[in-house]
Amino acid sequence: MTESSWGPSPAAGFLGQSGQAGGVPAGPSRDAGESAQTRPMSITPPRPGDGSAHGPEPAKPRKRGGRDLRAAIGVGAGLGAVVLASIFVYKPVFLGVIAVAVVVGLWELAARLSERKQIRPPLVPLALGGAATVVSGYFWHAQGAWIAVSFTALAVLVWRMARPPENYLRDVTAGVFAAFYVPFLASFVAVMLAADDGPWRVLTFLLLTVVSDTGAYAVGFRLGRHKLAPRISPGKTVEGLAGAVLFAMVAGALCLQFLVDDGVWWQGLVVGLGAAVSATLGDLGESMIKRDLGIKDMGTLLPGHGGIMDRLDSLLPTAPVVWLLLRVFVGAG
Known part of the structure; x- marks a missing residue:
């Protein structure tokens, strides 16, 4: 245990910068004849929170990578309960959960691209086409997902034409990437869900x-x-x-x-x-x-x-x- 990792040790609260105890010089007193028994002792009271008076402070929640583990576990358990309940109670409910997750994911990705790189993929056709891709995967399997994502890419190309031509290629490329990265890959969950x-x-x-x-x-x-x-x-x-x-x-x-x-x-x-x-x-x-x-992180929703x-x-x-x-x-x- 080192001071660099845990902070100053309790003894450091009693030592000055030159080996002093409680601010009193550590060497012999001004009256050499004064005995140690008769010399008054000067002890600095323990500082609040240093753990010397009432034991260590209550442990705080451990964090992984700067995250609050209690919040992470609670949110994870809640999401798991929603997913399990929707899967086994009524399939279309879980289909809706997938579609909502896809739309929110697309929104997060588009927002971060806009904020950090000034890339603005058209969000409206992405969101509508993304939800349609998931639903198509459930009802018409992988072929339906392919058709839906293809039309989504086409809609991105057309929708972006309403804005000035500057950065057109950059924006539509990001939009097509987002369409395949999020809703198309997620549609295979819907395809699996459709099985008996x-x-x-x-x-x-x-x-x-x-x-x-x-x-x-x-x-x-x-x-x-x-x-x-x-x-x-x-x-x-x-x-x-x-x-x-x-x-x-x-x-x-x-x-x-x-x-x-x-x-x-x-x-x-x-x-x-x-x-x-x-x-x-x-x-x-x-x-x-x-x-x-x-x-x-891509967002702060969870x-x-x-x-x-x-x-x-x-x-x-x-x-x-x-x-x-x-x-x-x-x-x-």
Whole structure:
């Protein structure tokens, strides 16, 4: 325990800059004959909050990366309850949850691009087309999502023509990117939901992504030594990636064996591996975007988490990977 990490020690409250105790010179007194027993003692009273009078102050909530863990856990638990209830009670309700998350995510991304880079993708066609892409994925599967996102891109090109031509190419390029990055990738969650065992497929997808993130943090925090991508995300380690893969593969084996119709445990190992890799790449991808924009979070809507996009970063690229592997192993459902 050093002073640089914990602040001055309790003894430092009694010492001056030249070895003084309570402001009294530490050497012999002016009267050399005065004994130590008769000399009055000068002791500085303990300062409030230094922990010397009434013990240490109550511990404050630990923070990870400057975040309030209590708020993060509370918000995470609330979101999980909403998701689980909507998945298993009535599928269209969860479809609406996906659509709302997509629209809010697009708004956050467009707002940050405008603030930091003066790039202004047309938000209205993105929001309408994004919701339509998710709904099309549910009713007409991957083909419907492709058609909807194509029309969304076309709408972005046309809508932007109402403004001056300066920066047209830059704005529409960002708009087309946003259309594919957020609603198109999210539409594969809706495609999974449409299957007969759709709620269980979606639950498997969510569990694998969350378990992958948890494994990466748990192993990386304890054993992380070798940086995975220091220029993009300095906190990520090779050991953390190994933890993500291990945790996700175990969870995948359990999910395919017990949750997904016609699934076999060994198939879950492959699905878990794919989910862990895609979740890590998705996290790194959004970290790259945020570093380019010079921001820490995409938004502030979720206390302890940042914005919606900060929660979708690993989910978005994992959705098509899990959908494809489940389709190969157990069919479209």
